[in-house]
Amino acid sequence: MNKETLTFEQITNMDLPNIILYAAPVMIALVAFEWYLSYRQKKDFYDGKDTVAALVIGLINVGMSAAIKVITFGIILFFYNLVPWTIPMTWWAFIICLFWLDFWRYWAHRIAHENRFWWATHVTHHNSEKYNWSVSFRLSWTQHIKIIFFIPVALAGFHPVVFFIVHQLAVLYQFWIHTEYITKLPRPIEYFFTTPSHHRVHHATNEKYLDKNYGSTFIIWDRIFGTFQPEEEKPNYGLTTQVNSYNPITLNFHEWSDIVRDVKNSRSLKEAYAMVFTRPSELEAKKKEFEAAYEKSRLKVNG
Template identity: 50%
Template sequence: MTFMTQLFGAPRITIEDAKNLSDNAPEIIVYAAPIMFLFVLIEFYFSWRQRRGLYNKIETYTSVLVGIGNVIIAFIIKFGLFLLVIAVYNLLPWRMYINWWMLIPCYILLDFCSYWSHRVSHTQRFWWATHVVHHSAEDYNLTVSFRLSWVQHIKIVFFLPVAVCGFHPIVFFVANQIAVLFQFWVHTEYIKKLPRVIEFLFATPSNHRVHHGSQDKYIDKNFGATFIIWDRVFSTYQAEEEQVEYGLTTKLQQKGNPIYVNFHEFIDIWKDLKKAKCMREGLFFVFASPGRVARYKEKNEKKANASLVESRSDRSINSPETHGACLLEQKEWGRGLQNKRH
């Protein structure tokens, strides 16, 4: 057999095989969960011992509940997502066999797609609504990595180009799990800047802290999940310079409500759509960047307030009291003229 025939030409996957593959697929995140929990406890202990205040009760409670909800949803829809990737795989004439060394190119391509998925999630409001929950935390600790949207799985559409490359679905999902695990350790303040070559290539805690910053210079920067090199190539890189201020530019009203934290942006979009004057404005509210929408709404609010003040002023001028006062003033002015003439 040639190298190409060993690589490509895998048979299609039947429904029965899909069920077996799904049941027997490596659950890397499940195995890693106890270790992740242990590191959370260690970080919490040092934060408490050193009085750094990295773990706010409400913030931590919300992050954990959001994470639990996300795990439940992922468990429910796991087989459906697996079938979607299998359906794409079965349509391809260049289906690959399971070769574990293919994890490397698959992982790199997934990370490239992750960069663009992440970037779009910051530049289009609809996708921002599926991501804003992750940025809503005002503390920065390992539990923030659990704070992922309950509807984030629709972003699989950004990763289908990787599936179209013909990677076996098992390779695809294992690479994705490794990518998710990598993003756990970058959510900490305890790891400072690493050696320059690592900071240059990878999304380190320092690089990712910048991404969570609410200062102007930090907003919409450092989208890379594993490799920060994408940000350097596409001009979205920003080094950590000043102390990062975490959270959203507009603070949440119900920080301890995981349902509100997950869906508040969708609720705001719906409210804006109901006020939209035309389809174009409605599409703007859904797909423009969050910053542009905020500035547009602020501008309209100022116009509305100015119109209200002007309207009240007009009503005041034309009111009976004002009209009577004007008539009285005119009479007094007329009498003054008559006195001057005499």
């Protein structure tokens, strides 16, 4: 039996709930509670301006997600209709989809740290020097282009509705792991799931913690692909070069601005390409490499 092709009208008529929008008031209330608790206990977990910036970034991002939901759904629907097979909308389809989606979330996240172009869509999430529940709101306004990494989920035959629900649940999972109040959990949980301990490592600037623990819901991908690092020493948070700004515009676009500047200052297409796609941690070394090559070429020309 041939798979029925879904139309955009069929999907939109389902009027699927925006789970993240409904959860937002609860998350904001929990942020307020954690903020109050850290204040009473005199812990340096929050900075007022930093938290307000995170809330502004998060609320605008929720609005953007709702506004472009049609586009997101359209992309997933298009690729779902390309394949002749489908996975029935059963309870186990949601579980399998969660694992398959999380696998691609791992690689999307990893690439966002290993490629400067994609880092620009993610750096907003890391430019806070604090680590608390409000940090989960700091999602870049340009992150939505990463939908291309999730096309394999549609091509696997998962119904767009299954994708839509599972994706929102996966995003919501990220909220609770952004805290310093939860230390280590029982070993089976720590081994299989991404926990606050794992994610603190991911947000740290300590040399041994850089580019580690990309797992979204499950930490097993890091264990499989060699990017796992347990939490040992106390993490320091933020970027290796801090932004020092609370302006949401700056926090979202500072890396894009730096990319444009570096491309404009490039002296060749090769250099311009490198300025866009080099691994962020290797950028300064790459700049010195091009500068040395340029100087060598200049001296050769001048005899």
